[in-house]
Amino acid sequence: MTTAQQDVIDTLLGQHQQVKMLFAQVESADGDHRQELFTELVGTLALHESIEQLLVHPLAEQELPDGDQVVPPRLAEEEDAKQALSALYELGVSAPEFEGQLAALRDAVSAHAEAEEELEFLRLREVTDPGELTRMAEVVASAQALLAQHLQAAGGQAPSPLAGPPDQVFERVRDLLGKADGSEVQR
Ligand SMILES: [Fe+2]
Numbered sequence: 559m560t561t562a563q564q565d566v567i568d569t570l571l572g573q574h575q576q577v578k579m580l581f582a583q584v585e586s587a588d589g590d591h592r593q594e595l596f597t598e599l600v601g602t603l604a605l606h607e608s609i610e611q612l613l614v615h616p617l618a619e620q621e622l623p624d625g626d627q628v629v630p631p632r633l634a635e636e637e638d639a640k641q642a643l644s645a646l647y648e649l650g651v652s653a654p655e656f657e658g659q660l661a662a663l664r665d666a667v668s669a670h671a672e673a674e675e676e677l678e679f680l681r682l683r684e685v686t687d688p689g690e691l692t693r694m695a696e697v698v699a700s701a702q703a704l705l706a707q708h709l710q711a712a713g714g715q716a717p718s719p720l721a722g723p724p725d726q727v728f729e730r731v732r733d734l735l736g737k738a739d740g741s742e743v744q745r
């Protein structure tokens with residue numbers, strides 16, 4: 559449950575923890591279970607990075623005095639992570655190289671999250687209107703509701719919007735979030 563006071567920074571910090579947990583779970587699972595958890599990891603990262611790219615990085619770029627130096631490296635790291643997820647997807651969860659490449663991505667994503675928290679998120683709270691950060695949390699909640707509707711509509715028969723090649727999953731989630739924000743999605 560989200561409360562009225564939860565802001566988008568709370569949402570993102572919670573997702574950083576969730577991603578960390580999912581990496582550990584994928585690592586220790588195998589077979590079909592590992593596949594399911596990997597799909598969940600891709601979907602979670604797709605939603606998380608889309609929220610950052612559509613809502614929070616643009617705000618940081620605008621509001622933080624050094625926003626134009628803080629944000630571009632984070633965007634590059636996110637692009638690298640998406641490509642690493644695609645490589646893992648192509649490799650398949652049972653490939654011998656999977657674990658090593660997953661561990662490398664886990665470390666990169668963890669360093670990326672620390673940089674965001676320290677250089678971006680916690681400082682944004684000091685300079686941004688709290689109402690704006692709360693509004694963004696509401697946009698995210700709408701996107702999650704839309705996503706849940708799509709998952710339910712798929713009903714295990716049609717392919718889930720969170721399954722398949724990571725670049726396509728990222729694109730679908732980004733479109734959903736753009737709809738929830740009621741604005742055109744930038745590409
Ligand atoms: Fe990020």
Ligand SMILES: [Fe+2]
Pocket residue numbers: 570574606610670671674
């Ligand atoms: Fe993040």
